[in-house]
Amino acid sequence: MRFALVEGDSREAAPGLAGTCRVCGDATTAKCGQHRIWHWAHKCTRTCDTWWEAETQWHRDWKDNFPKDWQEIIHSAPSGEKHVADVKVGSGATLEFQHSLLPEVERQAREQFYSKMIWVVDGQRRKRDRTQFFASFGNAIHQQPLVFPARLQDSALLRDWKTSRVPVYFDFGRSEPSDLCRFSEPTLWRLNPNSAKAGRPFFPLSRSPI
Secondary structure, three states, X not given: OOEEEEOOEEEEOOOOOEEEOOOOOOEEEEEOOOOOOOEEEEOXXXXXXXXXXXXOHHHHHHHOXXXXXXXXXXXXXXXXXXXXXXXXXXXXXXXXXXXXXXXXXXXXXXXXXXXXXXXXXXXXXXXHHHHHHHHOOOOOOEOOOOEEEEOHHHOHHHHHHOOOOOOEXXXXXXXXXXXXXXXXXXXXXXXXXXXXXXXXXXXXEEOOOX
């Protein structure tokens, strides 16, 4: 986690600090090593949010596109269930940045819990994902507007996310020479909700609108 309470204030991890978890109130310790980004961890081995995943630099870079008071927002359900949203924007929509493999059951649970949300998925976690993703387009490109019909069965990444009920944006970073279509700025690829059928279109767009 990026933030914990230190003497009642929300603080980022720093050497020598001790804090408490903003969700459960348990003691946290600042992890400030050389090989991972600085973060807070519960002193005991458990975590109070079962949806938590170890944060990478990719996560932190995405969060830094938004004000800090939009980051790591505690979301509570009427049942009392609590989870920490990566980012909650002013409109109330939740943005979840997903790097690790996500079981379908958990993905569905998160989409139901947050309801109004968007996924941003790291498209470079597995070496083959980028190649398979662009290969799934074949040579089919519609220029007006720019649309790419994809064969979902040709990409493991797309098969992982094709049944999502909310928009999914794949982040491959900057274009590479081998990409089917290249852009001068980092580009996201949007998969519309409920895109289980083969041939569903993808829409490239600049990262800035997210």
